[in-house]
Amino acid sequence: MKKITIMLLATLLSTTTISACTGNNTPESKKETVAKQKAAVEIIYFHGKQRCKTCIAIEKETKALVEGELAKQVKAGKVKFHVVDFSTEEGKKIAAKYKVTFSSLFVVTPKGAEDLTRFAFANARSNAEGFRKELKDKVVKAIK
Known part of the structure; x- marks a missing residue:
């Protein structure tokens, strides 16, 4: 009985030590969790090597929004815009x-990613103002 108790105690202590060493309960991991919750909203536009007029319009209108109406949020680190060419190794x-x-x-928040591709293709060329307004509304809402 003593051997079993000692083995259980040894197992418990080694598990606690492993948990402590991996940082699962450290203040740093809590800080990382808070940082992730306060992470910026990311707008990611993906494209390939060849692009049609609508693809180019999506990037152009998104960039105009980010550099214009969302410039304050970008400067504050609340919004980030990325253009990713998926024909490159990094982009893949x-x-x-x-x-x-x-x-x-995509509009990406700590809660997940929202695919706005259909919306973007339907509006970026034919309704640029509506496209920018709707995208801005989604980003501002995600910041809050």
Whole structure:
């Protein structure tokens, strides 16, 4: 009985030590969690080597919004805009994460990614003002 008690105690202590060493209960991991919760909203536009007029319009209108109406939020670190060419090696890795195989637009928050590709293709060229307004509304809402 003593051997079993000693073995259980040894197992318990080694498990606690391993947990402490991996940092699962350290203040740093809590800080990382808080940082992730306060992470910036990312707007990611994916494209390939060849792009149509609509693909180009999606990037152009998104960039105009980010550099214009969302410039204050970008400067404050609340919004980030990335253009990813998935025909490059680095771009392929990022595209794989979002399961992207063609031009796409995503708004990414700590809670997840929203695929706005259909919306973008339907509006970027034919309704640029409406496209920017809707995208801005989604980003501002995600910041809050």
